[in-house]
Amino acid sequence: xxxxxxxxxxxxxxxxxxxxxxxxxxxxxxxxxxxxxxxxxxxxxxxxxxxxxxxxxxxxxxxxxxxxxxxxxxxxxxxxxxxxxxxxxxxxxxxxxxxxxxxxxxxxxxxxxxxxxxxxxxxxxxxxxxxxxxxxxxxxxxxxxxxxxxxxxxxxxxxxxxxxxxxxxxxxxxxxxxxxxxxxxxxxxxxxxxxxxxxxxxxxxxxxxxxxxxxxxxxxxxxxxxxxxxxxxxxx
Numbered sequence: 001x002x003x004x005x006x007x008x009x010x011x012x013x014x015x016x017x018x019x020x021x022x023x024x025x026x027x028x029x030x031x032x033x034x035x036x037x038x039x040x041x042x043x044x045x046x047x048x049x050x051x052x053x054x055x056x057x058x059x060x061x062x063x064x065x066x067x068x069x070x071x072x073x074x075x076x077x078x079x080x081x082x083x084x085x086x087x088x089x090x091x092x093x094x095x096x097x098x099x100x101x102x103x104x105x106x107x108x109x110x111x112x113x114x115x116x117x118x119x120x121x122x123x124x125x126x127x128x129x130x131x132x133x134x135x136x137x138x139x140x141x142x143x144x145x146x147x148x149x150x151x152x153x154x155x156x157x158x159x160x161x162x163x164x165x166x167x168x169x170x171x172x173x174x175x176x177x178x179x180x181x182x183x184x185x186x187x188x189x190x191x192x193x194x195x196x197x198x199x200x201x202x203x204x205x206x207x208x209x210x211x212x213x214x215x216x217x218x219x220x221x222x223x224x225x226x227x228x229x230x231x232x233x234x235x236x
Contacts, residue, residue: 063086117131129217
């Protein structure tokens with residue numbers, strides 16, 4: 001047995017140099033972790049409230065509502081009275097990610113529009129968009145970006161008015177409103193859509209991957225929405 005081993009054996013591991021170093025490391029880790037956990041717990045609700053507010057504002061925009069027609073407290077409540085003008089219906093998916101539909105109505109069981117969420121992985125990060133649709137689901141009524149992890153100056157350009165305005169405006173080639181969604185949504189590159197391309201948007205320059213992701217998410221969500229509607233699952 002070496003001299004060091006004999007000291008450890010006689011005094012105990014925690015009294016040895018190695019023991020003291022380990023204890024110091026534990027104290028440092030615990031001391032650094034507790035404030036981080038406390039900060040996370042303190043801000044968790046604030047972050048959740050902010051995300052809900054962003055979604056609410058997006059829905060107000062794409063469904064052309066008065067801000068007073070939506071209340072954060074009842075936004076996700078399926079028992080919401082019809083006077084609040086929006087009913088949320090959520091459907092579990094095999095992927096484990098729920099599919100939600102927001103149904104706007106006039107309070108007399110007349111549907112005035114739908115909103116769907118386009119969510120998935122883009123080129124650099126998450127893409128989270130809410131899109132409004134007419135009652136027949138054949139035309140867009142607006143688009144708002146809830147979250148984007150795409151490259152600034154490229155895919156992140158989806159946040160600009162120039163790109164978003166393609167989803168709604170009185171001068172769109174699909175007529176007053178946005179572009180058409182029947183047949184399926186598509187895009188063109190490096191130019192504006194022609195009169196025969198009313199179902200297409202102009203892709204973000206230099207960000208084909210992001211534009212393609214938006215197209216795929218959009219068409220998949222449209223298919224789900226229409227299947228649910230045709231099955232009567234979206235009846236008020």
